[in-house]
Each structure stands twice: as structure tokens, then as C-alpha cells.
Amino acid sequence: MRSPVTKLRSVVARGAGSPRYVNSHAAGTSGRTESSDRAAKSLLALGGALMLSAGLVVSAATAPPAAAQLSDEAFLEVEVASIGVELYSREPLALLHSDWNEVLPIWIGEIEAAAIIQALQGLDFPRPLTHDLLVSVIDELNGTLEEVRVTELRQNTYFGLLRIRTPDGMREIDTRPSDALALAVRTNARILVHRELVELAPELDFIAASGGDPVVRLRGVTLGSPVGGGSGAEVLHVTPEIEARGLEAGDRILEVAGQSIDGPFEFLETIMEVRGSSSIEVLRSRDGDEETILLPPPRGEVRIGP
Numbered sequence: 001m002r003s004p005v006t007k008l009r010s011v012v013a014r015g016a017g018s019p020r021y022v023n024s025h026a027a028g029t030s031g032r033t034e035s036s037d038r039a040a041k042s043l044l045a046l047g048g049a050l051m052l053s054a055g056l057v058v059s060a061a062t063a064p065p066a067a068a069q070l071s072d073e074a075f076l077e078v079e080v081a082s083i084g085v086e087l088y089s090r091e092p093l094a095l096l097h098s099d100w101n102e103v104l105p106i107w108i109g110e111i112e113a114a115a116i117i118q119a120l121q122g123l124d125f126p127r128p129l130t131h132d133l134l135v136s137v138i139d140e141l142n143g144t145l146e147e148v149r150v151t152e153l154r155q156n157t158y159f160g161l162l163r164i165r166t167p168d169g170m171r172e173i174d175t176r177p178s179d180a181l182a183l184a185v186r187t188n189a190r191i192l193v194h195r196e197l198v199e200l201a202p203e204l205d206f207i208a209a210s211g212g213d214p215v216v217r218l219r220g221v222t223l224g225s226p227v228g229g230g231s232g233a234e235v236l237h238v239t240p241e242i243e244a245r246g247l248e249a250g251d252r253i254l255e256v257a258g259q260s261i262d263g264p265f266e267f268l269e270t271i272m273e274v275r276g277s278s279s280i281e282v283l284r285s286r287d288g289d290e291e292t293i294l295l296p297p298p299r300g301e302v303r304i305g306p
Contacts, residue, residue: 078198079098092109106158146164148175219298234252235248235284237249247282254283
């Protein structure tokens, strides 16, 4: 089985313009523009820093009510933070969040992952791909995609709606969230998620990207690049369990298992090297004071379907 990084490189390459997407373009074209080539290189570099692993199962029995019964207040506006690969299944996954305190993972297919990457990176193709075509169809029919909604979870499958304003009023169309996200990032439509889905979302161990910088969540700690530069990794968010152990947002982690780290990716690499340990010590700095904190053992392997 390919590693998550190798799999992600494959997904990212497709998003950046692999033959699977561009071979059908008109003869005589290069298959992508120069801007796409540059974006492809940056995407491939970023792909090496993205990995994800699941933590808990979300029970379908606790899914929210049917979409027709939901008020606007039941939804939280989010953005597509990143596309990555789930560690155990090697399947692509989209991370939706309003901030790093609330993250909802949506398992998606490789084609949809590539389509979202294309839109996030502003890639330009000579001929319209599937989601670009649908955007054009909506526009030609005088419609406007105002928002997409992730409404419920049934049998480990997320469900969504497209809300399209037409001359005859608002229309709601059933959709897979992955397709909805690919359309939303192309049209700047709002992305809304039912609040209960966010509340019930599993705590994930992942590495993603925010504004091109790596963001790692591992063992209940979310880390980013140090604010203002310097060594170590900045703590963006911690779970209540980790906070009770003495780590909080704004702290800086300088060492993991006695090894100095430079950024969140080195935090991940060092943790993975000692994966078998039941717990691990990290050295944190806060207002010039340093203290050793013991992180709990990792969670076991869990599978959640797309």
C-alpha cells in the first residue's frame, strides 16, 4: 500500500493537471497553461507536507434532522481549509472549519479532491472540466449558487444541498458534499455545515495547510508555524484533556522527546518516530518560562466511510 504522502502527491498531481484531466483537450495545446504549471509545482511541494489520520467514529444514529426541518440558525459558516489524505485508508479528505477549534472532516473521492485543489489554486484549463461546466450551466440559466449546505450524516455518509437562486425563486438540489464544495470554491458561494455535525466530528490527527503554511493536529494539539518566526511550533488549539495537562493556545513547543523541532512538520515526524510509546514528553515555552508536558498515547485505528 502506498504511503499517505505518495497517495496525496498523486491526488495533487491530478488536481494540478495530470493526463487524466487534460489529455482530452484540443490537439495542439500543452494540456495546461503556464500558470497551471507553476501552480502544479507549488502543489506538489505542499503535498509532501499533508497527512491525516482518523481518531473517533461519528455515529449515524446521532445525525441531525432532515434538511427541510432545519433553520438557518442550525448552521455554521465554514471554509475549505485543506485537502489531505486519511492515514489508514489513504483516502482523500476535505477539512472544513471556521477556526482551528472546530474542524469537520468530509471524506471525498480523488476526482472531487483534485477539483477542489484546482479551484483553491486558481488553475486555468483550456477546456472546462465537469464542475466548471456545471457552474457555466447555472450561469447560463440565470441562476446563482448562493450557498451549499452539509446537512446530515446517515450510515457514515454525509449529505448536502445546493441552494440556487433562479428567476422563479430558490431551488434546493440534493448533492454529495464533495461536489458541493468543488462548486462553492469556484463561485465563492457560502459553505454552511449543521452545527451538530461539527460538534460530533471526531478529533483528528492530521497535517494540513493554512495559507500555504503547515498546520498539524496530533494527540490533541494543533500546531502552526511560530508567530514572528523562530524555532519550535506555535500551539493554535488544544483539547480539554491536553489543556488540563498544562498546554494552551499561544504556547510554543520547542522539543519533542528531547529533540529540538523547527515547525509543525518536524513535530509530526518526531512523534511518528516514537509512535509506539504510550506517552511522549514535549518542552513548552510560555512567556519565557519552560515546562515539560506529557502528551497522552495516540488513539487506535478507526475507519469512517465516505
